Amino acid sequence: MELMKISHVDKTYSNGLKVLDNVSFSLEKGECLGIIGESGCGKSTLARCLLQLEPIDAGEISINGEPVQNLTKKNFKPFRKQMQAVFQNPSASLNPKLKIRDSLMDPYLQFGGQKELQHFSYTSKENYVGQLLEAVELPACLGDRYPHELSGGQQQRVTISRAISIEPEIMILDEPTSSLDVLSQASILKLLDNLRQQFSLSYIFISHDLAAVASLSQQLLVMKDGRMVDGFGSAEIFSHDRHPYTKELVSMF
């Protein structure tokens, strides 16, 4: 089942730089779609456009068959609730003045409240936050701490926990492991893979790190200078049919 469809999307910044050029792809329910590309190719711009943090100039973005690119912020809110994001730098994503417990409550208060949760249950703040921390394999006592009292890997687990807290359908992962050391990267990738299966999530995983993307994704797209130049199933990454640019990326890792 097609959850999200991106058709012929263009984006040019006000300085005249065309960053997305006729970008099209679709995300199937339950899959991890990896998007690989070098620094500056437009990956983060794409993530921001999907989340409507940036407007697009042309094309269509639809979620569950509904075009969403022209919706007001208010009308986009129900779709935004279905689509959460994890970014590269967890310390920038967490409010330094809030205890972890209060950061974790943020999406529930903003979007959830009345929403029936299937995997988590809300009986009290304490209990809900405990379940959220447990889902990302962190002890409940961390709820009492501030972000600077956690390691980078623990902080990223908290941002992942916050993203799944209202049980979205889609997660946009924009370089989720790039700021972490190698061991933390591996354990976060494993966690993300487990959570996708446990919570029936679908991922768009954007990174310059081919090994990380390939380890998690069923489908891969290769982005170069704002265009998708190649797309294939993860088993076909080493195929002779790959685009020359894909072969170049593969040969570098």
Ligand SMILES: Nc1ncnc2c1ncn2[C@@H]1O[C@H](COP(=O)(O)OP(=O)(O)OP(=O)(O)O)[C@@H](O)[C@H]1O
């Ligand atoms: N708000 C903006 N205004 C003008 N140009 C921008 C803006 N944001 C990004 N750019 C430029 O658009 C291009 C693509 O940037 P983007 O951050 O999307 O790439 P990226 O592939 O995510 O790179 P990286 O992996 O280094 O984060 C770059 O040349 C960048 O300098």
